Amino acid sequence: MNESPPAPVELAGVTRVYGSRGTAVRALDDVHIAFPAGSWTAVMGPSGSGKSTLLHCAAGLERVTSGSVRIAGNDITGASDAELTRLRRTEIGFAFQTFNLIGSLTAEQNVAMPLRLAGRRPERADVHEVLAAVGLADRRRHRPRELSGGQQQRVAIARAMVTRPAVLFADEPTGALDTKAARDVLHLMRRMVDERGQTTIMVTHDPAAAASADRVVFLRDGRITDRLDRPSTREVAARLADLEA
Numbered sequence: 333m334n335e336s337p338p339a340p341v342e343l344a345g346v347t348r349v350y351g352s353r354g355t356a357v358r359a360l361d362d363v364h365i366a367f368p369a370g371s372w373t374a375v376m377g378p379s380g381s382g383k384s385t386l387l388h389c390a391a392g393l394e395r396v397t398s399g400s401v402r403i404a405g406n407d408i409t410g411a412s413d414a415e416l417t418r419l420r421r422t423e424i425g426f427a428f429q430t431f432n433l434i435g436s437l438t439a440e441q442n443v444a445m446p447l448r449l450a451g452r453r454p455e456r457a458d459v460h461e462v463l464a465a466v467g468l469a470d471r472r473r474h475r476p477r478e479l480s481g482g483q484q485q486r487v488a489i490a491r492a493m494v495t496r497p498a499v500l501f502a503d504e505p506t507g508a509l510d511t512k513a514a515r516d517v518l519h520l521m522r523r524m525v526d527e528r529g530q531t532t533i534m535v536t537h538d539p540a541a542a543a544s545a546d547r548v549v550f551l552r553d554g555r556i557t558d559r560l561d562r563p564s565t566r567e568v569a570a571r572l573a574d575l576e577a
């Protein structure tokens with residue numbers, strides 16, 4: 333009998349508390365969730381519900397107070413800082429709302445950076461392939477200031493994917509973009525999931541962005557309270573309004 337492979341990311345009973353005693357905040361409270369391979373999950377919820385904390389704990393950027401996180405089959409809960417750094421550099425890609433590109437470097441130099449950090453010699457063909465995949469083959473010599481916001485976000489996504497990570501994390505990837513640029517970035521992410529099987533986890537406030545994903549999980553007060561599969565923008569907006577009421 334074939335066993336299905338482990339989910340690229342799995343959280344079991346994850347709790348994250350900030351502060352202590354009187355000032356303690358339970359940002360995540362006993363969260364259980366697996367993110368299946370090749371799927372795109374959007375994480376939504378009211379402000380302060382724990383979305384960023386969930387993303388950071390799932391990506392090994394932040395340690396959990398209790399419970400466990402597995403990334404690509406590795407339990408990172410007790411991992412040393414060195415092991416965590418290695419896992420982050422090989423198994424995880426991160427794209428932020430603000431792109432975080434290095435202004436003095438060209439698009440292709442920015443994309444090659446994660447390979448350099450992982451101690452790998454960037455192969456020009458690999459860098460060009462991801463830049464072509466995000467539709468920017470002809471802009472590879474441009475610096476960030478010579479690119480539009482949407483193009484900069486596409487460079488940031490290419491950079492996050494160049495190591496072929498097990499998981500792509502995206503924190504509000506369309507938050508700083510206008511409607512048209514946001515739509516282009518969402519189409520691109522959809523293609524990366526469909527054509528490359530890129531497991532993707534995205535935090536967003538935007539129901540239209542969430543409706544591009546395969547499923548949406550909703551957080552409230554640090555707990556997962558709801559899930560929707562393949563919802564419409566309208567369904568996501570309605571569910572979010574209920575949570576915020």
Ligand SMILES: Nc1ncnc2c1ncn2[C@@H]1O[C@H](COP(=O)(O)OP(=O)(O)OP(=O)(O)O)[C@@H](O)[C@H]1O
Pocket residue numbers: 350351357358359377378379380381382383384385386
């Ligand atoms: N470093 C920290 N120290 C103390 N409290 C924190 C810290 N980071 C987050 N929190 C608290 O944990 C809770 C969850 O925060 P988190 O940033 O995960 O929420 P969020 O859903 O991403 O919010 P937003 O949509 O406003 O970005 C909030 O009450 C927040 O104030």
